[in-house]
Amino acid sequence: MNRFIRSVGVLIVAIGLAGGLPLAAQDHGDHLDASSEHTAVQGSEESHEHEGHEHEGHEHEEFVAGTFIIHHIADAHDIHLFGDVHIPLPVILFLEGHGLQLFMSSAFDGHGHGDKHLSREGIEYTLHAEDGVLEDGRSVVSGQITASEAGAAIGLYDLSITKSVFGMLVILALMVWMFLGIAGSYRKNPGKAPKGIANAMEPLIMFIRDEIAKPSIGDKADRFMPFLLTVFFFIFFCNLLGLVPFLGAFNITGTIGVTVVLATLVFLLTNLNGNKHYWGHIFWPPGVPLPVKIILVPIEVFGILMKPAVLMIRLTANISAGHIIILAFTSLIFIFGDGGQAVGAGSGMGIFSTAFMIFMYFLELLVAFLQAFVFTLLAAIYFGDATHDPAHH
């Protein structure tokens, strides 16, 4: 017990000290940012000029917790490890009239938090840092890439391997490697007790089969087991990857582009497997008087779409919320530190924030499992509703 307390104490001090590193690095980055703004300002002049005025007014940039947090939970075109260290990722753009363009995200000029630019083969690319509206009336979101040639905007489709896509591919590759290995170990030792990683995963597989699929779906559970298992482990592992500190703060299951795919698959699997009974309940609810039917049927029809949408929103919001809380407590350190002016206050807050963040990390570990479980359970319940056989009433 004493050892545990000591190691937690060491951890708190270590993380408190580490909290100072990004602070210093950020200052460094901001100076670079400020200097580079004078040289390479293209495209959205207006916003840059605005920022530039701000920089002139203050000795150091005001720390804005909101942008800091959004920047860290939003998808990005590179993996931001710490300070100014980024792992570049491939940018894949399909430009109208110019075909496929492929380059690394490190090709973009500029550090820090402003818009980034790239001039390549006569085309000007801009990686936007903020949500906003461009001069030509197009609205952009942070992290979006726009392209223009000689001042004329070019339409593009961004198929880049972003941070979330990269993390997702890593997790999926890990899953393939892990579960093919486990399947191999079962083939090698048929009927024997599982060993190693198979032993670790077997309870989860059994849990999904016996506690989620079978009670919710019944005797048709086998048909949905592959999807339920894949989706559970995918969400669970993605959630866990998002909790590893100093590894780019992956927020895969908090990326709406990923969860929308999972929700769409649930939607398709539910409705493609829907039997007569399922559709009957939606379009002609039995045992309900006609006036109530008039109200109920649109609700039920809306529910077809709403149920998977709720799955998507719940997962995205929960995982993002966890990251936001942890980032908010990180932000408190910088707010109290006043950009390096009040190191004492910042350190004091660092210790408090770190203690709370450790608590949050434990909670997030629980949430990582819980959200994977909830998504899988609700998907199984929807499948069960769709395939439920009224003869078994």
Add this chain to the structure above:
Amino acid sequence: MGALLTPALGTVIWASIAFLVVLFVLKRFAWGPILAALDEREQSIAGALNEADKVRKEMAELAASNENELKEARAERDRMMREAREMADSLIAEAKNKAREAADKEVASAKDAIAIERKAAVAELKAEVGNLSLDIAERLLREKLESSDEQKALVNRLIDESPLN
């Protein structure tokens, strides 16, 4: 903020392709074999448990029947011992009776023999005593009647005593 709420086209495409590919790969090469192996193992465990249960029941039955046999054997032994004891007792009693009868017979025949012998002896004794008496009487008479006076006296006395008067 918009980036959080807008699904990016690239992410959606990559996620769809990658997830579906992995789903099918895992379904074909991982989940199928794993779930089959789990089912198989569960069935074999259930089978083994049933088997063990059956064997346990059989063992219990066997033990019960052993117990019964033991009990029967013990009863049999007791019965045999009792019979043997009874037989021995009856044999001893019979032998004793026979011996007693034989002895009685012996004693009776001995008594008979003794009685016969005694009768013979008594008869012999009587004859001897008669002879002896005759002898003595002869000798006495011979000595008394050696003088004629005495012979005359006697004849007189005898005549006197006779009931001829």
